[in-house]
Amino acid sequence: MVLLCTGLSFRTTEDNLRKAFEQFGKLTLGKKTQNVIHFLDCLRLVNLVMDKVANRPRGFAFLRYETEEESMKATEGMHGKFLDGRVIFVEEAKPMSDIQRAKPRSDQQSSD
Numbered sequence: 001m002v003l004l005c006t007g008l009s010f011r012t013t014e015d016n017l018r019k020a021f022e023q024f025g026k027l028t029l030g031k032k033t034q035n036v037i038h039f040l041d042c043l044r045l046v047n048l049v050m051d052k053v054a055n056r057p058r059g060f061a062f063l064r065y066e067t068e069e070e071s072m073k074a075t076e077g078m079h080g081k082f083l084d085g086r087v088i089f090v091e092e093a094k095p096m097s098d099i100q101r102a103k104p105r106s107d108q109q110s111s112d
Contacts, residue, residue: 003093005063006090008061016083025067028065
């Protein structure tokens with residue numbers, strides 16, 4: 001299960017995230033598939049998404065554990081906790097197809 005961690009400080013590093021989350025289980029490399037959010041980087045245990053222009057974190061990251069049980073422990077253990085001076089939020093990452101389905105398209109007109 002891929003986890004989405006939001007509310008991160010601009011000071012947060014991938015190393016800080018890894019250290020905070022590895023207490024709940026073994027982080028593993030992500031697998032790129034069409035069902036996993038495209039930001040997931042296969043080369044890192046933790047993918048802290050960066051703003052390329054400002055050269056700082058955008059405030060969210062993706063992590064993956066070996067088992068669903070470890071993912072659930074991490075979610076319960078870190079959701080609503082402080083990391084680098086900010087309250088962070090942890091939840092299961094949704095596939096892009098689910099996110100796109102939930103958003104109303106601006107080019108569709110209502111039939112009211």
